[in-house]
Amino acid sequence: MKTNLSKLLPIYPAVWLVIGGVHYLILTSQLHLNIELALMDSMVFTAIFGVLGVGLWFLVKFSDVEKLSLKEIFIRHITTGAVSITLWFGSSWLLLTAITAHNTEYIQMLSNTMIVRIIAGILLYIILITVFYLLINYQNLLERKAREESLQGLLHESELNSLRAQIKPHFLFNALNSVSSLTVTNPPRAQEMVINLSEFMRYSLSFSDNSMSTLRQELNHVRLYLEIEKVRFGERLLVEEKMEESLMHWTLPPMILQPLIENAVKHGIYDSTGKSWIKLDAVQEGTRLNLTISNNFDPEAVTKKGTGTGLSNVMKRFRMIYGINHLVQVEKSEDIFTIKLSIPEYGQNQSTDH
């Protein structure tokens, strides 16, 4: 934000040049001073005020206005004003009398116009101080806005990170228990499962920023997850996939599919004593990819409370990433649970704030 004000820096001497010009014109036209004297007079008076002005700038900049009362500010400026004007007029006077070699006519004119000059000086002082205050206020405002924006961005990002599904420790420990079992009953399967688990973890942990993924990657992740769950639940878990190869490049946020499949597993197989199926299919409809995930569940199972956070997190993430509501729809029939995702083409509708 500093660049903003330093851009204004060349304007400062330009302003004084204009003031000096006006000063010169008044001297020549109103007081009929000769060119040489008028030039000197205007140069000395404006140059000294200009230099004093620089000092005033720092005075304003480093005085903490917010901590002072209005009365204190007034007293401060009346004193600095008086000192500045005296300094300005006194030094100009001394300098000009020296330069003009005690030109009595000119000195007479100077003392005649003293009151007018001092009033003009006071006005100039007030204007200068006011402009300085405005500039500093404006700068503070910009700085605060920038800080708020970066804070907002950080908040947005951390919110997205926390919404991104975490691996459930129970899943991990149960899977590791299966591995422990397979190492004695079926070592090749144990190795296979460790590899699946590693690949699953690698993908889950790899998205630290707001990068995007593809349907192929997401699907691969889901397959790994289901392979692991199949070892745990065996024949009881059935999975059916239906989607065109041409859709595999579709861009979607990472870690979207797996939490939804996990949801299906939790409400399906975790809570049923029989077989449980999960169906996954995708079709393109215009500029949207329609993904459907459905699973059967036991209508008699009284599910425990506190579930569905995976689903609501996915909904929130969709809203934040795409800036559109209603991209996720949930249907529940007597014994089938269906989640429908409508995923826009990335780069068209995603939220503009990142």
Place this chain on the structure above:
Amino acid sequence: MDKIKVLIIDDEPPARELVRHYLTSFHGIEIAAECENGFEALRAINEMKPDLIFLDIQMPKITGFELLELLQEPPQIIFTTAYDEFAIRAFEKNAVDYLLKPFSAARFQQAVEKARLRITGNQQAATPAVSNLKNQLEAVDGELDRVVARIGSRIVVIPVDSIHYIESQDDYVMIYSAQGNHLKEKTMKYFEAHLPKSSFIRIHRSHIVNISQIVSVDLYGKDTHMVILKCGAKLKASAEGYKRLRELL
């Protein structure tokens, strides 16, 4: 000496296989059956009367804890679970052991030796431990969302919403619900503490009522009111109970 009869209860085949495998290195232990859910387990426990069960907690339909509630004379229990949030430390003293998955052969052996001591040693010392465990489970239970009951070997899962009212009957309570009437070995105090406060109210020393079931509350005697439920039941409310009822409605 008789062999120790063991039951393995877990919904995951590899988890059962592992316990079975670990058990092969022990003498004097016989695996009576493997069960993959609470229903099978209840039947098997009643039929085979095992000395020791390996019990998973998170299983379909009813949890390991709920299964325990249904047992009149529970055998010795070794919990095997990936969940560590069930105030384990408190139970470790009462259940024979609590094995966190995945567990090692050494840790498993330790648990089985402890169980063997309890079973072959002082039978009497073991029994209070188990009922202690049940009491502790009750203390730890949060708000209930379902209750499991049993008729013979049939298990009924009653969602709390479908309960009409609960009546005290000596050491038991009778649960009147859309699923019928079921006797349960629990106290009124337990249900008063664990049924959702927003929908259940104790109107009398011997009655807890589901608020959504109330049709009307009529004046009955000088200090008593009659609460009429959708199911047709008419229950007396004590002065105290009526006061609570008025505050809630």
